[in-house]
């Protein structure tokens with residue numbers, strides 16, 4: 001029974017999440033099945049980690065093939081997947097070097113460490129004084145250093161003391177960014193679209209201006225594309241919409257194909273090159289299984305098919321959501337097959353809407369308050385997308 005599984009979770013797992021009362025036992029493409037055999041459309045995609053859907057055949061095949069060979073070596077030895085994965089990912093992203101890790105938070109931590117080291121050893125900032133400028137309402141993960149510069153009190157309360165060296169400015173405000181940069185600034189860290197904050201797309205020109213300011217002051221631009229990247233917005237990277245290049249990108253989530261945790265920092269050789277043996281690492285980072293799956297992900301992305309699907313289905317999604325503004329929705333934001341929608345005050349909360357949607361066979365989740373995030377797998381059919389949108393329209397209708 002589903003209630004038994006939920007009771008087990010409640011009894012034995014820490015209560016750091018508040019999941020919907022649905023117990024998933026299977027998944028294929030854009031659909032999941034619960035323990036009682038009921039089917040649901042997945043409109044969340046594990047926060048974009050399932051861009052290619054559940055159990056994409058090419059990704060499962062790559063994983064199974066590698067499971068039959070070797071899964072873990074540690075980085076004490078070479079293996080035959082690491083170099084190929086790094087070369088293929090670098091080629092796909094137009095970058096020069098790859099630092100593989102596991103979770104998204106680890107990739108961000110790694111980028112912060114690399115930026116600080118670069119600042120001291122290359123830029124010449126006095127040791128221990130480097131600053132990194134970040135945006136308000138950011139979400140970059142849950143480690144102690146990362147929550148140090150979160151503006152979400154729930155994420156920070158009672159987790160201090162915090163890591164110093166971060167300056168928080170308003171997201172989307174280029175003047176605030178300019179004023180925050182000093183001779184001690186090592187890097188600017190931004191999400192090209194803020195996912196967790198409610199799929200916030202910054203004003204046109206903001207990211208290009210961030211690039212210009214970084215160039216002017218010899219500061220690194222770090223783009224956190226863990227949620228926005230890898231075809232979610234209709235381009236490989238969300239920064240591509242603005243024709244802006246970052247010095248470092250953090251990638252994660254969909255990089256592991258929804259099968260294994262796999263993240264990476266990719267970027268300039270003269271920046272990532274500051275790391276020397278013993279200075280940074282992870283036992284599982286760049287393991288053979290993850291690299292084999294990552295290589296299959298790179299192959300899927302190099303066809304452009306998923307970017308095109310996101311663009312085409314995203315136009316349909318946003319066309320339909322626009323019709324709901326004033327009819328249950330106060331605001332719609334997003335890019336490609338990705339939207340943040342604010343339910344009109346007086347309507348259901350995001351949580352209530354998600355609970356009712358689950359009873360109608362659609363799995364959605366609030367980011368906070370009355371904001372829902374809509375991020376179906378990019379493999380979804382237009383008919384299934386419409387099916388989910390019909391349910392949303394019904395639940396939020398005023």
Ligand SMILES: Cc1ncc(COP(=O)(O)O)c(C=O)c1O
Pocket residue numbers: 047103104105106108139140141142191195196224225226227228252253
């Ligand atoms: C932009 C961004 N960065 C970092 C992370 C952290 O990734 P992980 O949960 O894999 O540590 C997330 C997760 O939602 C994210 O959206």
